[in-house]
Amino acid sequence: MSIKQDVQLCSKLMGKARSTVVLSGAGMSTASGIPDFRGPEGLYSGKNGPTMESIFELESFVENPAVFYDFYRRFLSVVDRATPTYTHRFLAAMERESLLFGIVTQNIDALHQKAGSRAVYEIHGSIWTSRCLHCGREYDYKTSKKMAFSNQTPYCSCRGLIKPDIVFFGEEVRHLRECMDMAKKSDLFLVLGSSLTVAPASYLPSMCHGTVIIVNKGNIPFTSSIVGPKTLLMNYDLDTFFSTLNEELKLPIR
Numbered sequence: 001m002s003i004k005q006d007v008q009l010c011s012k013l014m015g016k017a018r019s020t021v022v023l024s025g026a027g028m029s030t031a032s033g034i035p036d037f038r039g040p041e042g043l044y045s046g047k048n049g050p051t052m053e054s055i056f057e058l059e060s061f062v063e064n065p066a067v068f069y070d071f072y073r074r075f076l077s078v079v080d081r082a083t084p085t086y087t088h089r090f091l092a093a094m095e096r097e098s099l100l101f102g103i104v105t106q107n108i109d110a111l112h113q114k115a116g117s118r119a120v121y122e123i124h125g126s127i128w129t130s131r132c133l134h135c136g137r138e139y140d141y142k143t144s145k146k147m148a149f150s151n152q153t154p155y156c157s158c159r160g161l162i163k164p165d166i167v168f169f170g171e172e173v174r175h176l177r178e179c180m181d182m183a184k185k186s187d188l189f190l191v192l193g194s195s196l197t198v199a200p201a202s203y204l205p206s207m208c209h210g211t212v213i214i215v216n217k218g219n220i221p222f223t224s225s226i227v228g229p230k231t232l233l234m235n236y237d238l239d240t241f242f243s244t245l246n247e248e249l250k251l252p253i254r
């Protein structure tokens with residue numbers, strides 16, 4: 001099928017769908033300059049630097065928080081400069097036109113919100129808030145960012161260690177109940193830039209009772225257990241796909 005035929009099919013399904021849900025992953029933001037954490041060229045200091053496991057592992061964080069905060073400062077600098085892609089903005093337009101029920105994202109880069117999306121479920125947590133591991137005091141983004149940049153490791157006034165509300169390995173994902181409910185009620189489920197390798201997000205598409213459309217440039221090592229009753233694979237660059245789709249839909253993109 002050509003891209004024209006694929007977008008026509010997608011447009012038809014979107015027109016018929018009563019409840020469309022999106023799952024977005026790292027591939028959604030690479031065009032914004034946010035590196036894929038799981039890719040070979042992450043935000044890590046080369047082959048001899050700390051591994052992703054040691055950065056996002058609660059025990060190592062408590063033992064040596066400076067390793068995490070070295071990474072986190074670089075991450076925040078990239079996030080601050082990053083701008084949403086066409087696809088992020090297209091999804092925000094879909095929501096404004098009541099064509100999208102919600103977005104489940106595995107990303108922690110806040111780009112969906114920057115693009116104007118409101119119904120965003122950040123299952124791997126977010127950078128919006130940080131928390132003292134000792135007394136539980138919450139710090140907003142502005143304060144926690146300032147603290148991260150003015151101290152090697154930020155501590156609470158109670159001397160407890162402050163941790164951003166990002167989900168670390170072994171911690172429970174956020175909003176799982178709401179995300180599962182949305183997936184179960186959906187009759188169109190778009191998987192965008194997610195390799196569907198990280199559970200439990202990878203199981204959400206299989207809960208959709210309609211069509212699952214996976215848009216991803218490159219192969220996806222998916223198995224039948226993670227896809228719905230009807231799954232379409234569309235092997236395109238996201239921005240190319242959605243800008244072509246919008247030639248059909250003509251949604252106002254901001």
Ligand SMILES: [Zn+2]
Binds near residue numbers: 159
């Ligand atoms: Zn505290």
